[in-house]
Amino acid sequence: MPAVQETVDQVRRIDVDQYKFGFETLIESDKAPKGLSEDTIRFISAKKNEPDWMLAWRLEAYRRWLTMREPTWARVNYPKIDYQSYYYYAAPKKKALTSLDEVDPEILRTYEKLGIPLREQEILAGVEKADGTRSRVAVDAVFDSVSVATTFKEELKKAGVIFMPISEAIREHPELVKKYLGSVVPVTDNFFATLNSAVFSDGSFVYVPEGVRCPMELSTYFRINEKNTGQFERTLIIADKGGYVSYLEGCTAPMRDENQLHAAVVELVALENAEIKYSTVQNWYPGDAQGRGGIFNFVTKRGDCRGKNSKISWTQVETGSAITWKYPSCILRGDNSRGEFYSIAISNGHQQVDSGTKMLHLGKNTTSRIISKGIAAGKSNNTYRGRVFAHQKAKGARNFTNCDSLLIGDQCGAHTVPYIEAKNSSTIFEHEATTSKISEDMLFYCRQRGMSAEEATALVVNGFVKDVLQQLPMEFAVEAQKLISISLEGSVG
Amino acid sequence: MTADLRTIKTPAEQALHDAYAEARANLPGKGALAKLREDAFRHFDATGLPHRRIEEWKYTDLRALMRDAKPLAGAPDEAAKARAKNAGSMVAGLDCRRLVFVDGVFAPELSDLSSEQGLTVGSMADALAKGDPLVTAYVGKTIETDDAIVALNTALMGDGIVIRISAGATLRRPILIDFASSIQPSSIFLRSLIVIEKGGKALIVENHDANASQINAALELVVGEGAEVDYVKIARGQTIHVGTLMASVGAQAKFNTFNFTLGGATVRNQNLVRFDGQGTVSGIRGATLLRAKEHADNTLLIDHAAGACESREQFRSVLDGESSGVFQGKIIVRPHAQKTDAKMSSNALLISDDAEADNKPELEIFADDVQCGHGATAGALDENQKFYLMARGIPEKEADALLIQAFVGEVIDMIAHEGVRDALLNAAAEWLAARD
Numbered sequence: 001m002p003a004v005q006e007t008v009d010q011v012r013r014i015d016v017d018q019y020k021f022g023f024e025t026l027i028e029s030d031k032a033p034k035g036l037s038e039d040t041i042r043f044i045s046a047k048k049n050e051p052d053w054m055l056a057w058r059l060e061a062y063r064r065w066l067t068m069r070e071p072t073w074a075r076v077n078y079p080k081i082d083y084q085s086y087y088y089y090a091a092p093k094k095k096a097l098t099s100l101d102e103v104d105p106e107i108l109r110t111y112e113k114l115g116i117p118l119r120e121q122e123i124l125a126g127v128e129k130a131d132g133t134r135s136r137v138a139v140d141a142v143f144d145s146v147s148v149a150t151t152f153k154e155e156l157k158k159a160g161v162i163f164m165p166i167s168e169a170i171r172e173h174p175e176l177v178k179k180y181l182g183s184v185v186p187v188t189d190n191f192f193a194t195l196n197s198a199v200f201s202d203g204s205f206v207y208v209p210e211g212v213r214c215p216m217e218l219s220t221y222f223r224i225n226e227k228n229t230g231q232f233e234r235t236l237i238i239a240d241k242g243g244y245v246s247y248l249e250g251c252t253a254p255m256r257d258e259n260q261l262h263a264a265v266v267e268l269v270a271l272e273n274a275e276i277k278y279s280t281v282q283n284w285y286p287g288d289a290q291g292r293g294g295i296f297n298f299v300t301k302r303g304d305c306r307g308k309n310s311k312i313s314w315t316q317v318e319t320g321s322a323i324t325w326k327y328p329s330c331i332l333r334g335d336n337s338r339g340e341f342y343s344i345a346i347s348n349g350h351q352q353v354d355s356g357t358k359m360l361h362l363g364k365n366t367t368s369r370i371i372s373k374g375i376a377a378g379k380s381n382n383t384y385r386g387r388v389f390a391h392q393k394a395k396g397a398r399n400f401t402n403c404d405s406l407l408i409g410d411q412c413g414a415h416t417v418p419y420i421e422a423k424n425s426s427t428i429f430e431h432e433a434t435t436s437k438i439s440e441d442m443l444f445y446c447r448q449r450g451m452s453a454e455e456a457t458a459l460v461v462n463g464f465v466k467d468v469l470q471q472l473p474m475e476f477a478v479e480a481q482k483l484i485s486i487s488l489e490g491s492v493g
Numbered sequence: 494m495t496a497d498l499r500t501i502k503t504p505a506e507q508a509l510h511d512a513y514a515e516a517r518a519n520l521p522g523k524g525a526l527a528k529l530r531e532d533a534f535r536h537f538d539a540t541g542l543p544h545r546r547i548e549e550w551k552y553t554d555l556r557a558l559m560r561d562a563k564p565l566a567g568a569p570d571e572a573a574k575a576r577a578k579n580a581g582s583m584v585a586g587l588d589c590r591r592l593v594f595v596d597g598v599f600a601p602e603l604s605d606l607s608s609e610q611g612l613t614v615g616s617m618a619d620a621l622a623k624g625d626p627l628v629t630a631y632v633g634k635t636i637e638t639d640d641a642i643v644a645l646n647t648a649l650m651g652d653g654i655v656i657r658i659s660a661g662a663t664l665r666r667p668i669l670i671d672f673a674s675s676i677q678p679s680s681i682f683l684r685s686l687i688v689i690e691k692g693g694k695a696l697i698v699e700n701h702d703a704n705a706s707q708i709n710a711a712l713e714l715v716v717g718e719g720a721e722v723d724y725v726k727i728a729r730g731q732t733i734h735v736g737t738l739m740a741s742v743g744a745q746a747k748f749n750t751f752n753f754t755l756g757g758a759t760v761r762n763q764n765l766v767r768f769d770g771q772g773t774v775s776g777i778r779g780a781t782l783l784r785a786k787e788h789a790d791n792t793l794l795i796d797h798a799a800g801a802c803e804s805r806e807q808f809r810s811v812l813d814g815e816s817s818g819v820f821q822g823k824i825i826v827r828p829h830a831q832k833t834d835a836k837m838s839s840n841a842l843l844i845s846d847d848a849e850a851d852n853k854p855e856l857e858i859f860a861d862d863v864q865c866g867h868g869a870t871a872g873a874l875d876e877n878q879k880f881y882l883m884a885r886g887i888p889e890k891e892a893d894a895l896l897i898q899a900f901v902g903e904v905i906d907m908i909a910h911e912g913v914r915d916a917l918l919n920a921a922a923e924w925l926a927a928r929d
Contacts, residue, residue, distance in 0.1 A: 073548070392846075405858070407858065407861035407863075408861065409861060410828070410831070410861045410862070411828070412859075412861070413857070413859045414856070415856060415857045415858065416854075416855060416856040416867070417853070417855050418852075418853065418855075418869070419852075419853050420850075420851070420852035420854075420869050420871060421850070421851045421852075422841070422843060422849065422850045422851075422871035424843070424846050424847070424848075425843035425844060425845055425846050425848060425872075425873040426846070426873055427871060427872060427873075428870075428871070428872040428873070429869070429870060429871040429872065430868075430869075430870050430872075431852070431854070431867075431868060431869040431870070432866070432867070432868045432869075433854070433856060433866055433867050433868070434864075434865065434866040435856055435858050435863065435864075435865040435866065436863065436864055436865070437861040437863070
């Protein structure tokens with residue numbers, strides 16, 4: 001078997017091929033004209049019943065975007081993107097399946113390996129029930145109760161947590177959205193963020209009021225309410241003074257996704273004593289064995305530790321996408337604030353990953369920690385790119401960075417590009433990086449005890465990424481571990 | 494759009510443009526060499542001085558730092574030569590063969606040209622003018638680079654040293670290449686070529702002492718199979734100094750370099766090293782001591798083009814006042830360079846609140862069976878160590894000096910030659926003593 005991520009390989013037929021043949025299944029009324037223009041943006045805004053200020057905001061971003069150029073500094077190669085050849089508001093409608101029997105058996109095998117309950121598999125594979133409601137199936141499957149979603153909603157409401165699609169928040173909580181949207185990732189931040197600002201489809205909005213500890217992992221809730229948010233996701237999470245929230249984006253199981261270009265923006269704001277934990281598992285379609293197709297993932301994620309003693313923690317497991325361009329960052333503005341970044345980036349086949357983080361120390365006694373584990377297999381290239389910066393006024397800034405790369409096979413590349421900039425003497429920055437292959441001794445030890453080459457590799461790799469896995473919310477850590485094994489299938493032996 | 498921006502030249506770029514136009518006819522070298530200059534100049538003219546948008550020059554914005562370009566240095570006068578003859582340097586006491594350059598021009602009358610078996614020494618200007626086959630074979634060909642500063646050097650290269658060490662020859666004494674300049678600030682473009690053939694052994698020290706000139710020095714170093722070469726470059730109190738070492742290293746060689754930078758308004762050392770044969774052991778090291786508003790940048794590009802080579806990159810800097818120290822190191826391991834063992838470390842000690850340390854250690858790895866790593870730190874003196882010393886009655890200033898000396902001493906100690914090592918340790922101690 002060629003070095004392909006089996007996890008997501010199965011999506012090939014339904015996914016990219018269908019994409020290649022166009023969007024014939026689209027519902028006409030929901031379709032904006034192909035290409036990007038002010039009209040497209042007006043169309044999107046009108047579709048979402050947005051207030052005028054939001055439209056003006058989008059248009060301003062669009063005009064700005066026209067003057068910007070696509071960044072080329074990342075170590076990724078892809079054919080030039082023709083931005084006029086995409087649909088910006090017409091998330092392709094998925095072909096409705098009526099039972100699991102119609103689902104590709106490959107997908108089912110993967111689910112089985114991940115240990116996902118049967119009913120949950122249905123929603124992941126996009127099976128629709130006769131009444132056309134998908135979420136209901138999931139609710140049944142996962143929680144065995146029709147009313148769980150409502151229970152959750154009520155529980156959140158009781159706590160005062162606002163959690164809704166951002167398009168709703170724009171209408172219902174304009175004061176919060178106006179105050180925070182674009183305050184961490186400015187409209188003009190970078191090419192992809194500006195594009196997102198102009199055309200963002202939907203995403204989540206979370207507001208945790210003062211002193212509230214969000215009563216549940218928002219992940220769980222998110223999973224059952226997952227709707228097709230389209231390719232330009234916009235997420236805004238605010239934890240007010242003393243608030244705490246843990247949010248999980250994505251899912252360990254493969255989601256079908258027909259959009260090739262993704263440019264998401266995630267903004268986190270942590271005020272005094274607040275903490276936000278943001279975890280991501282991304283395993284979108286990485287392209288076929290020859291490197292054709294696959295998703296381009298250009299994401300801007302940034303957290304702002306605005307208040308004293310605030311904390312933002314990013315955890316990511318990246319196994320999918322043909323191109324990943326992603327640098328979840330922390331602006332450590334408040335004194336004593338803390339930023340964390342834990343990452344596992346696995347690339348196989350022809351995947352190209354250029355990911356890392358930025359820790360900008362601006363406040364006094366700010367601390368940050370970066371643990372990045374890159375695993376390159378097949379013909380992939382895996383780059384860690386990070387920046388740690390201490391401002392002259394950031395007395396006592398402290399950073400520890402550890403980025404390790406593992407190479408599996410002799411046709412892949414692993415690269416490390418850290419920028420470490422200290423502008424005052426009380427800063428202590430430590431950085432270490434290693435690159436090596438899996439120890440023959442370890443493999444031999446495992447093989448000798450009767451494990452197959454693949455099992456042995458998976459075991460060693462899981463040991464390699466343990467530090468990061470531990471940071472994931474409990475229920476996902478187990479799935480992620482299996483996901484890693486599956487991602488690397490076909491890369492050894 | 495880039496082209497549009499480039500049509501506006503900074504005063505320095507314009508001055509360099511004019512200087513080339515004027516000097517062109519009189520620069521040594523004809524035929525292929527003249528074409529090499531012409532092509533290099535066209536490249537420089539199109540790109541201009543490197544600036545912060547050029548990734549390799551991110552932290553040393555030469556376009557902003559170089560407000561003007563001084564006129565090209567003329568032939569040195571007697572007074573300048575007399576000064577050069579008597580000039581002391583931090584390696585003055587070294588028992589060596591001294592080769593002297595004054596204002597970028599070789600001064601044979603001040604140099605030790607006594608004959609030694611296996612050693613040929615000459616001037617680059619002569620070699621270029623005569624079309625010396627060694628020069629035509631190597632100059633501009635050792636390492637491929639599109640660096641604008643190297644192109645500028647190639648375009649305007651005046652004089653420099655040409656040394657050839659024959660196969661199997663071991664030099665009795667180290668070679669010291671002493672670059673002195675007159676008080677009049679000028680632009681100096683040095684280009685040197687050192688070829689050490691198979692099994693040759695040599696220690697070469699390049700010394701640039703304080704002056705007001707703008708120096709662009711490039712050295713092409715060809716290390717043959719099994720050769721053992723140590724190269725030490727000292728730059729003290731330079732105004733603008735851009736030095737590029739381009740080295741290709743053969744199999745089974747032992748190759749060590751050391752960049753010692755003691756002060757200097759703007760210093761940039763670029764070491765471009767490529768390992769062409771297997772089994773080489775190499776150490777690329779350096780120490781930098783800066784104060785006031787000084788700026789020094791050590792940039793490495795270590796290309797493991799052949800397998801089974803071991804390289805150690807170690808750089809340390811001590812930053813006082815409002816100085817800024819930069820380290821950029823890139824290790825490339827090519828697809829077939831299996832069994833590469835490369836370790837890079839960069840440590841910056843900030844002893845003032847206004848100092849700045851920028852580190853960019855990069856790894857670019859395309860082979861799987863390798864051991865590569867890098868470490869980087871930036872921070873102040875360890876309070877515990879300081880406390881330990883002070884608790885034993887050592888005054889604070891002395892305790893600081895001891896710790897700083899130990900910090901840079903650790904890497905200077907890696908220089909094999911005792912005389913050179915001691916000279917650098919002393920220079921570091923003097924620098925510390927002068928600290929207030």
